[in-house]
Amino acid sequence: MSETKTTKRHSLVSPEIQEILDSPNASQTLREVFDGMHPYDIFTLCEDLEDHEIAECIKALGTPAGITLFEQFPDERKEEIFDCFSNDWMADILEEMAPDKRADFVKFLHDEKLEKVLPLLARAERIDIRKLVEYKEGTAGSILTTQYASLPPDITVKEALDKLKAQAFDSETIYYIYIIDSERKLIGSLSLRELLMAPSGSLIADIMHKNVISARVDEDKEAVAKRLSDYNFLAIPIVDAEDKLVGIVTVDDVVDVVVEESTEDIYKYGAAGGYIDYMKSGSFEMAKQRVLWLSILIFVGFISAWVLEQNMSHLKTVVALSFFIPLLLGTGGNAGTQSSTVVIRGLSTGSIKMDDLWLVIRKELSVGAIVGTFLAAIVSLRAVWLDQDPKIGLTIGLAMILTVALATTLGAFLPILFKRLKLDPALMSGPFITSIVDIVSLCIYFRIATLIFG
Numbered sequence: 178m179s180e181t182k183t184t185k186r187h188s189l190v191s192p193e194i195q196e197i198l199d200s201p202n203a204s205q206t207l208r209e210v211f212d213g214m215h216p217y218d219i220f221t222l223c224e225d226l227e228d229h230e231i232a233e234c235i236k237a238l239g240t241p242a243g244i245t246l247f248e249q250f251p252d253e254r255k256e257e258i259f260d261c262f263s264n265d266w267m268a269d270i271l272e273e274m275a276p277d278k279r280a281d282f283v284k285f286l287h288d289e290k291l292e293k294v295l296p297l298l299a300r301a302e303r304i305d306i307r308k309l310v311e312y313k314e315g316t317a318g319s320i321l322t323t324q325y326a327s328l329p330p331d332i333t334v335k336e337a338l339d340k341l342k343a344q345a346f347d348s349e350t351i352y353y354i355y356i357i358d359s360e361r362k363l364i365g366s367l368s369l370r371e372l373l374m375a376p377s378g379s380l381i382a383d384i385m386h387k388n389v390i391s392a393r394v395d396e397d398k399e400a401v402a403k404r405l406s407d408y409n410f411l412a413i414p415i416v417d418a419e420d421k422l423v424g425i426v427t428v429d430d431v432v433d434v435v436v437e438e439s440t441e442d443i444y445k446y447g448a449a450g451g452y453i454d455y456m457k458s459g460s461f462e463m464a465k466q467r468v469l470w471l472s473i474l475i476f477v478g479f480i481s482a483w484v485l486e487q488n489m490s491h492l493k494t495v496v497a498l499s500f501f502i503p504l505l506l507g508t509g510g511n512a513g514t515q516s517s518t519v520v521i522r523g524l525s526t527g528s529i530k531m532d533d534l535w536l537v538i539r540k541e542l543s544v545g546a547i548v549g550t551f552l553a554a555i556v557s558l559r560a561v562w563l564d565q566d567p568k569i570g571l572t573i574g575l576a577m578i579l580t581v582a583l584a585t586t587l588g589a590f591l592p593i594l595f596k597r598l599k600l601d602p603a604l605m606s607g608p609f610i611t612s613i614v615d616i617v618s619l620c621i622y623f624r625i626a627t628l629i630f631g
Contacts, residue, residue: 194207194210194222194223194226194230194234195226195230197210198230198233198234203233203237204236204237205237207234207237207238208237208238211234211238211242216242216245216246216248216249217249219234219238219242219246219249220246220249220250223246224250228254228257228258228260228261229261231250231258231261232258232261232262234246235247235258235270236262236266240269240273241273244270244273244274247270247274248274248275248278251454252281252282252284252285253285255282255285256282256285256286259286264293264294264297265297267290267294267297268294268297268298271283271294271298271302271306272298272299272302275322275324275349276305276309276321276322276323276324276424277309277320277321277322277430279305279306279309280306280309280310280312280319281319283306283310284310305323309321309323312394312395313395315397315398316394316395316396316397316398317392317393317394317395317396317397317398317401317415317426318394318395318415318423318424319398320398320401320426320430320433320434321394321415321423321424321425321426321430322349322424322425322426322427322430323423323424324347324348324349325348325349325350325353325355325412325414325422325424325425326341326344326345326348326350326351326353326354326355327344327354327355327356327357327422328340328341328354328355328356328357328367328381329356329357329358329359329381330356330358330364330365330380330381330382330385331380331381331382332380332381333377333378333379333380333381334372334375334376334377334378334379334380334381334384335377335378337354337372337381338372338373341354341369341372349412349425349427350411350412350425350427351369352368352369352411352412353366353367353368353369353410353411353412353414353425354366354367354368354369354372355389355414355422355425356381356382356385357421357422360421361421361422362419362420362421362422363389363391363414363416363420363421363422364385364387364389365381365382365385365386365387365389366385366386366389366414367381367384367385367386371384372384389414390404390408390410390413391413391414391415391416392404392413392414392415392416392426393415393416393417393418394415394416394417394423394424398426398434399434399438401413401415401426401431401434402426402431402434402435403527405426405428405431406431410428411427411428412425412426412427412428413425413426440452441603442521442525442601442603445601445603447607447608451466453466470608470609473609474608474609474612477609477612477613477616478612478615480616481612481615481616481619484616484619484620484623485502485619487623488619488623488626491623491626491627491630494630495569495626495630497560497563497564497566497569498569498572498622498626500563501556501560501569501573502619502622504556505573505576505577505580505618505622506614506615506618506619508552508577508580508581509580509581509583509584509611509614509615509617509618510584510610510611510614510615511611512545512548512549512580512581512584512585512588512614513584513585513587513588513610513611513613513614514588514607514610514611515585515588516541516544516545516584516585516586516587516588516589517588517589517591517592517607517610518588518607519589520537520541520588520589520592520593520602521592521602521603523537524592524593524596524602525602529593531593531596531597534590534593534597537589537593538586538589538590540589541585541586541588541589542582542585542586544585545581545582545583545584545585545586546578546581546582548581548585549577549578549579549580549581549582550578552577552581553573553574553575553577553578554574556573556574556577557570557571557573557574557577558570560572560573560574568629568630571629572622572625572626572629572630573622575625576618576621576622576625579621579625580614580617580618580621580622583614583617583621584610584614584617584618587610587613587614587617588610588614591610591613
């Protein structure tokens with residue numbers, strides 16, 4: 178498609194598409210306008226239309242283009258668009274959707290609607306839907322697709338190529354071909370390249386790889402995503418407890434997993450609750466997401482207030498001590514957040530293992546001591562210059578070293594502790610780390626002040 182044609186099509190906006198929908202021969206015109214465009218580009222042009230208008234665009238495009246457009250929308254929006262179709266069209270959409278996307282979408286449908294549409298589907302699709310929706314959320318089963326290429330081991334390369342041609346249209350990918358026996362047990366694999374390069378008379382059993390990297394259907398989807406990334410695969414086979422091939426997880430599914438998990442971790446780390454669509458959510462709904470963590474942090478803050486209250490005598494005696502409290506708390510919180518960010522990311526990527534606990538703590542303690550000493554020199558000079566009292570400088574300097582060292586240590590230790598307790602390390606959020614470090618910092622500060630000033 179030429180650059181001029183691309184620019185012209187991308188200049189379309191929703192009102193212009195609405196005009197086409199209201200015109201005679203709307204279906205034909207839409208097919209001509211969308212011809213050759215990438216499904217995502219069509220989606221960006223249609224996403225602001227009304228649900229019934231999007232449904233008309235999908236029907237105009239037909240299959241498979243219309244179904245691909247439907248799959249671009251979030252599941253919540255899919256359900257609203259789905260209501261605009263007749264039962265026959267609903268059945269056609271469910272039959273033509275990719276199995277993994279279909280399983281995710283079906284979970285959003287009301288039971289009454291599903292029971293009305295399912296009888297209209299072919300028996301194979303009905304069985305596939307019921308099987309996929311039973312897999313536990315968050316496992317490999319919840320993201321797999323049953324559209325894969327497979328071959329028996331006892332045929333020749335020439336016969337295999339003929340079989341592969343027949344499977345190609347309905348397969349998510351044919352780059353990897355999985356070899357299964359009569360009981361559907363996974364016994365080998367081949368790449369399309371290897372199949373094309375092999376002598377036509379060779380048996381598949383003689384050229385296949387017998388050591389197949391696979392994942393269990395009940396494995397955590399993050400672990401599956403990491404394995405696929407580690408081995409640099411485009412897809413990974415998923416087997417059940419009996420080693421029977423039930424589907425594959427492709428790299429595009431893994432990208433979705435990574436984005437989803439990263440989003441969840443960011444929200445947890447910011448103590449912002451679970452993910453909700455920002456632009457589509459009301460203020461009250463968003464407030465509910467945040468108020469729980471903020472309430473917990475307030476109660477943690479009460480402890481900091483109590484520590485201050487218990488040391489009011491020091492503040493009254495040496496007023497200058499109060500000037501440096503915000504600086505000390507802010508620096509300690511920032512240092513703890515830096516440390517926890519690095520460690521949580523390391524746990525996520527696998528570069529930090531549970532067995533590395535003491536090594537990580539020693540390293541972060543050393544880093545904290547070095548950084549704390551550097552910062553202590555700065556704040557001590559500032560304190561002496563401001564108050565002409567070396568004791569103030571010594572107090573804030575020692576407090577800074579110990580605070581930063583303990584903050585980096587806590588920032589490393591707490592996420593690993595959460596991981597060991599089978600909890601998400603991201604729950605040890607930045608605000609939570611900061612609140613804990615505030616308490617520790619105040620205790621250290623006033624203890625040193627007591628020792629120096631008496």
